[in-house]
Amino acid sequence: EDILLHATLRGLTEAVRHDPFGIGISTFSQRGLADVVTLTGDCRFNVSANEASVKAGDYPLSTPMYLYLPGRRLPKMARDFLGYMRTTSAQRVIRRAGFVDQAFSEVPVSAQGERLSNAIVAAGEDVSLQELQRMVGLFEGRSRIALSFRFRGGSSRLDTPSRANVAFLAAALEAGRFDGRKLAFVGFSDGEGSGDVNLRLSKRRAKAVRDAVLAETEVFDPARVEIETAGFGEALPMACDDTEWGRGVNRRVEIWVE
Incomplete structure (x- = not known):
């Protein structure tokens, strides 16, 4: 279980490439000649690493970066910097630096065969x-936004990263990012408990995220976007339910746009 720090990303990727048991963490764009690991659990679900899965928090071998703020009012320069970090230009800078940015990306349902295959296997x-069929009917002609909201077990309380995503999506709505489009908040659960309870819980989670996002906006007119909610319980697992991490990934709300 040795952890080795490398002075350069090139050195890290070269070390991993020559070590069959090595796992390295680097910026996504500078992984070099090393292969990015596709994860397979005991339930035979595959989780591939790509920008969308990292953005959505679906791929576990990634390390997010957080800004921790003091419990007091920040100076204007700091507030301006935080505001800038949410802009499109800031996301371009983050991407050029080699990191996975938070800019909205859309993944069409036609590119999600692996996830739908997992759903059939787990049914x-x-x-x-x-x-x-009801779930696929909702997804037809839509794309998933690479942004997820996740919850504590058995509840509709968002975890800490997801609360930040609420503000991020609210800002996009205010900026007109989805004007004239249809937006669906789609809830899911883990496999713990009965199917009926999980179905109701997934619907409640979808409505909770919708309400939280709309409450975060200040100048958004809901008439500009057609918004709906839906829940499908444990119908589309992202990971095996035999670990706490897997159950945590499965408890989520996704955003689908048409």
């Missing part, structure tokens, strides 16, 4: 064929 007594 059981609590997830009927009709429920899967």
Whole structure:
């Protein structure tokens, strides 16, 4: 379990490339000749590493960067900097620096065959064929935004990173990013508990995120965007339910746009 620090990203990627048991963490754009690990759990679900899966928090072998703020009012320069970090130009700078930015990217349903395959594999007594058809019918012609909201177990309380995502999506709505489009907040659960309870919980989570995002806006007119909510319980797992991390990833709300 040795951890080695490398002076350069090139040195890190070269070390991983020559070590069959090595795992390295680097900026996404500078992974060099090393392969990015596709993860497979005991339930045979695959989680591939790409910009969208890292942005959405679906890929676990990634390290997010946070800004920790004091519990007091910041100087104007600091407030201006935080405001700038949410802009499109700031996201371009982050991307040029080699990191995965937070700019909105859309992944069409046609590019998500692996996830839908996982849903079919995981379907059981609590997830009927009709429920899967209802879910795919909602997704048809839409794209998933690479932004997720996740929750504490058995509740509709958002975790800390997701509360930041609320402000991020609210700012995009105010800026007109989705004007004239349809936006769906789609909730999911882990596989703990009964199917009926999980279905109700997923619907409640979708509504909770929608309400939190709209409450965060100040100058947004809801008539500019057609917004709906839906929940599908445990119908579309992202990971195996046999670990706390897997259950945490599965408890989520996704944003789908048409």
